Amino acid sequence: MQPSIRVAPDPAVQYILRIGDTCLILGQRLGEWCGHAPVLEEDIAMANMALDLVGQARALLTRAGQMSGRGYDEDQLAYLRDERDYRNLTLVELPRGDFAFTVVRNAMIAGFLKHLWSRLLSSTDAELAGIAGKAIKEARYHQQHAADWIVRLGDGTDESRRRTEAALATAWLYMPEFFEADGVDDAAASSGLGPRWAELREPWLADMQAVLGEAGLALPAETAFRSTGKRGIHSEHMGYLLTQMQYLQRAYPGGQW
């Protein structure tokens, strides 16, 4: 079996891995809808968005590999790290759930990434700014697609409303993690690599309020629970996801299509 690689704890690398891993793992989860979405057209839409996210992850992991100074490429970083070295937001690793959960999660993450990309357009790292320029267009579409579905489901039948409310209640538990401040954030803010994520909270919340208001859904209350995926401590679901995602590269090192 291919052994694991370790990534330097350099804060700039960690900052980029947080974004790259969030895209990578959500892409993996969205890909699970392929062949299973409620209608053919949505099946294709989900796969399109999954591939957008994997594309963003590729660019970001490549950049993280360059900055880490150990010569790792995007594939090694995606497939050969141990669970504790993934830095994604915990929300994206939760099982795909029903369609309501998927669109609620997509709206939360796409909205977050949209505001993050818009700030990263002026990153001092030209490479990261370039990635942001391309990705922000994709994030805008992902957010609109998910928001339209939240309105349809929230303002739909009794069942669709009940499911959307339940999805929102679950996903919202993992929201505070988006905006928790720490040293990685501080380092990025002082070097100009990117913003403190706490600064994205207000515009993000305004977007969510607008969508939930249109859907006739109430903003859930914030709880004291704090998930910690972006510090490498994940939910019980992450190990299973990685087992499936890494299987080929672990069993057949360097295997290619």
Add this chain to the structure above:
Amino acid sequence: MSESNQTNEAADATEWPLWEVFVRSKAGLDHKHCGSLHATDAKMAIQMARDVYTRRQEGSSVWVVRSDQIVASDPGDNEMYFDPAEDKVYRHLTFYELPKAVDHM
């Protein structure tokens, strides 16, 4: 004349309406019919058309129209409608010699 897609009340109750999709490949060209899809409303139909029919850079603009809004000619009228044009080759412009001045028409 008859409507090409007769509205089926029973199917409408459980199935999303059908939409026809037209894609323009680049500015200046016509929108061309490229297929159909199911969607609950116009906004969803446009989004799905984008996802299903323009993912390989096929388009710069998309139109959708409810299939039951298209009025089509009746295949039973084909003889009366289209056969009479068969022997009227003179309607093609190839029989006329153009004056030199308009040679590039």
